[in-house]
Amino acid sequence: DAGVIQSPRHEVTEMGQEVTLRCKPISGHDYLFWYRQTMMRGLELLIYFNNNVPIDDSGMPEDRFSAKMPNASFSTLKIQPSEPRDSAVYFCASSLREKGFNEQFFGPGTRLTVL
């Protein structure tokens, strides 16, 4: 089975540019999560969706960040405009809630560098 797929794996951009990160969750999963990982702040939950609907976006740092899930098999995280402090590894994870249990499966991550 294919796991969570993220693209691109690496992104280098200049400050002020728009960045779009993509995620394909595991087929059949009904939850999708976006995380950001940095040395300083560790692993932070940015936003998560249930059945394509955003449930909690309290972790989104600023209005420059936005996320969408137009269908069950695709989600995007957009940063516009990007800033150097956005440099991090961004992980997408998906899960299927069964019997109240919610194990998350992580994608390989996108390493973003903003110059």
Added chain:
Amino acid sequence: AQSVSQHNHHVILSEAASLELGCNYSYGGTVNLFWYVQYPGQHLQLLLKYFSGDPLVKGIKGFEAEFIKSKFSFNLRKPSVQWSDTAEYFCAVNDMASSASKIIFGSGTRLSIRP
């Protein structure tokens, strides 16, 4: 506020030494508990999980964890570590009462094994 604490930020051991990584959480109700591992340059992978039943949980690669409800702890153990166990380890908690979908991660413990 709800939180997960991993008190050891960096642990350095020699091969064949025994390992115990601490994890404490602050939720009072029903919880699901996880340990994830992140090998250098890779994504997070599930090491083991506790849902219910036997509080001593066996995971992959010889790891185990014990859920002690009275101490709000879920410490990770391995009797004899290998160089390949060098990684970052994250404890995580899923609070069933407040949000059964959201997992809160600890700040991580970096484990370095000297060959």
